[in-house]
Amino acid sequence: MNTEISVPFKDISFPTPRQMTLRQARRHKGFLLGSSVLLLIIIMALLAPLLAPHDPYDQNLSKRLTPPVWHAKGTWDHPLGTDNLGRDYLSRLMYGARISLIIGVAAMLISGVIGTTMGVLAGFFGGRVDMVVNAMITTRLALPIMLVALAVVALVGGSLQIVVLVLGLMIWNRFALVMRASTQQLRSMDYVSAAKAAGCSTPRIILTEVMPNIMNNLIVVATLEITRAILIEASLSFLGMGVQPPLPSWGLMVAEAKGFMLFSPWMIAIPGAAIFILVLSINLLGDGIRDITAPEGRS
Amino acid sequence: MLVYTGKRIVLALLVAVTVSFISFMILNLSGDPAIALAGADATPEEIKFVREKYGLDRPILVQYIEWAGRAIQGNFGESPYFNQPVKDIIGDRIGVTLILGLCAFLFAVCLAIPLGVIAAIRPNTWIDRTALTISVFGQAMPNFFFGLILIIVFGVILRWLPISGGESWRHFIMPAIALGYYGSPALMRLTRTGMMEVLASDYIRTARSKGLRPGPVLFKHALRNAIIPVVSLAFVLFGYMLGGAFVIEYVFAVNGVGFLAVRSIERADLPVVQAIILLLSFIYVTMTLLSDILNAYLDPRIRVK
Numbered sequence: 001m002n003t004e005i006s007v008p009f010k011d012i013s014f015p016t017p018r019q020m021t022l023r024q025a026r027r028h029k030g031f032l033l034g035s036s037v038l039l040l041i042i043i044m045a046l047l048a049p050l051l052a053p054h055d056p057y058d059q060n061l062s063k064r065l066t067p068p069v070w071h072a073k074g075t076w077d078h079p080l081g082t083d084n085l086g087r088d089y090l091s092r093l094m095y096g097a098r099i100s101l102i103i104g105v106a107a108m109l110i111s112g113v114i115g116t117t118m119g120v121l122a123g124f125f126g127g128r129v130d131m132v133v134n135a136m137i138t139t140r141l142a143l144p145i146m147l148v149a150l151a152v153v154a155l156v157g158g159s160l161q162i163v164v165l166v167l168g169l170m171i172w173n174r175f176a177l178v179m180r181a182s183t184q185q186l187r188s189m190d191y192v193s194a195a196k197a198a199g200c201s202t203p204r205i206i207l208t209e210v211m212p213n214i215m216n217n218l219i220v221v222a223t224l225e226i227t228r229a230i231l232i233e234a235s236l237s238f239l240g241m242g243v244q245p246p247l248p249s250w251g252l253m254v255a256e257a258k259g260f261m262l263f264s265p266w267m268i269a270i271p272g273a274a275i276f277i278l279v280l281s282i283n284l285l286g287d288g289i290r291d292i293t294a295p296e297g298r299s
Numbered sequence: 300m301l302v303y304t305g306k307r308i309v310l311a312l313l314v315a316v317t318v319s320f321i322s323f324m325i326l327n328l329s330g331d332p333a334i335a336l337a338g339a340d341a342t343p344e345e346i347k348f349v350r351e352k353y354g355l356d357r358p359i360l361v362q363y364i365e366w367a368g369r370a371i372q373g374n375f376g377e378s379p380y381f382n383q384p385v386k387d388i389i390g391d392r393i394g395v396t397l398i399l400g401l402c403a404f405l406f407a408v409c410l411a412i413p414l415g416v417i418a419a420i421r422p423n424t425w426i427d428r429t430a431l432t433i434s435v436f437g438q439a440m441p442n443f444f445f446g447l448i449l450i451i452v453f454g455v456i457l458r459w460l461p462i463s464g465g466e467s468w469r470h471f472i473m474p475a476i477a478l479g480y481y482g483s484p485a486l487m488r489l490t491r492t493g494m495m496e497v498l499a500s501d502y503i504r505t506a507r508s509k510g511l512r513p514g515p516v517l518f519k520h521a522l523r524n525a526i527i528p529v530v531s532l533a534f535v536l537f538g539y540m541l542g543g544a545f546v547i548e549y550v551f552a553v554n555g556v557g558f559l560a561v562r563s564i565e566r567a568d569l570p571v572v573q574a575i576i577l578l579l580s581f582i583y584v585t586m587t588l589l590s591d592i593l594n595a596y597l598d599p600r601i602r603v604k
Contacts, residue, residue: 144580
């Protein structure tokens with residue numbers, strides 16, 4: 001139906017919910033800062049083959065440990081200097097963004113599917129299902145994941161796929177907890193009862209009535225879990241049991257620079273700051289989305 | 300209260316047993332422990348010898364039951380690397396980890412709670428924004444990177460503090476700050492929101508309107524109620540600090556359980572790794588248990604539910 005409602009004040013425009021959300025987003029400083037920095041990092045990662053001045057694996061031992069350009073001995077040929085094998089640091093940093101982003105997003109997707117399924121089922125059905133899921137969450141929380149992840153990666157052998165898989169299978173707890181709580185709140189809503197009364201099947205109710213309404217929470221948890229995966233990968237690689245050399249993982253770059261801390265501290269500072277900035281921007285984005293989408297945040 | 304405590308203890312024991320089973324399975328099934336022990340270039344005969352010597356040729360369930368049976372009696376087997384009982388190896392190092400965990404915990408509490416309280420009393424002032432910045436930075440900073448920055452600034456450039464080892468109290472300052480800072484954002488946020496909620500409640504308004512001075516209102520009435528969830532988080536956080544310490548112990552070469560864990564993983568010293576995982580999950584379970592019981596004691600509403 002397309003009936004037009006006559007409004008006495010034709011000049012007044014009423015914003016749609018989408019417009020209101022956008023307006024909120026434009027005013028939220030953290031959201032703007034986080035999303036623009038993240039966007040820059042994503043562009044840098046995607047266009048790394050075009051933007052990088054050198055091959056990230058190309059060793060040049062005659063140019064090892066060149067300092068960055070702001071240093072007296074720095075050159076524009078290697079704006080961020082070179083590492084102990086003479087590899088261009090800026091190029092490695094750009095390719096490293098790919099590894100962090102891939103691991104963050106892939107691990108989040110795996111854990112998101114596991115955790116959301118568990119959480120929604122527990123919240124929707126309650127009773128025994130809830131008890132089982134609760135026990136699984138409690139057990140998972142009592143398992144020291146960093147240590148288990150370290151051990152598994154060490155035993156199976158480190159590679160990008162293994163790290164993604166191990167992280168994905170382990171960090172689903174927050175998804176499960178938050179989705180369970182959100183679904184519990186929705187379960188007794190009138191529109192869910194109405195759908196039940198109308199004879200909708202349970203999968204249909206979950207997919208079309210419950211899921212859209214927990215989407216905002218899901219996105220916020222997803223951003224948190226991306227950063228968790230990125231930080232854990234960085235720690236694993238730093239300890240030498242994550243992504244393996246010569247891949248330019250930022251955590252690995254810090255580990256390789258550890259031996260040159262005394263005379264080339266920038267080698268630690270640059271990849272370390274890169275992890276920090278990436279995680280900070282995703283966190284700001286997540287906080288922004290939470291503020292903007294929360295009903296009490298709408299003015 | 301007794302029934303509640305009993306229930307929680309049974310539940311905690313169940314969780315500990317499940318965790319030990321899962322971690323045993325994960326460790327023994329994600330690779331061949333015999334090959335890991337014998338080394339990558341070992342001959343088939345050597346691998347067979349190792350497999351028989353450590354009983355790795357038996358069904359995995361039998362191995363687990365035997366291991367768990369001994370573990371209950373406090374016997375975690377022998378480390379193939381040290382040729383020493385695992386219990387003694389861990390016993391030698393647990394003290395250092397406990398001291399570090401305690402120092403880090405104290406640092407986190409002393410940083411987070413005053414800042415959280417002040418931020419709640421004066422929202423949207425510079426001190427609130429400082430608190431927020433500290434907590435946002437703390438959440439985004441990889442802890443090994445923060446540790447290395449401390450080393451570079453205070454150890455290498457200023458030369459104020461020793462950069463590795465654990466011989467004197469001065470060795471613990473930087474690791475404790477690095478570890479404690481990591482735990483402070485959660486504490487700070489909870490203190491701030493808790494305080495703000497309580498300060499907006501009716502009984503605080505009553506206390507104020509009947510003319511009580513701001514000091515007693517703040518500390519005797521508000522903080523005591525706002526602190527309940529913080530106390531229970533603090534317990535969990537302390538357990539977490541003991542467990543999450545190994546990256547920091549590795550960075551500062553503090554010879555504790557965490558450092559031992561990383562080294563043992565590198566050496567495929569599975570009995571030690573196994574025992575440490577069990578120890579950490581046991582600490583976590585105990586801390587959550589204590590926090591639940593304490594919470595129920597402080598807040599009677601939980602017991603009834």
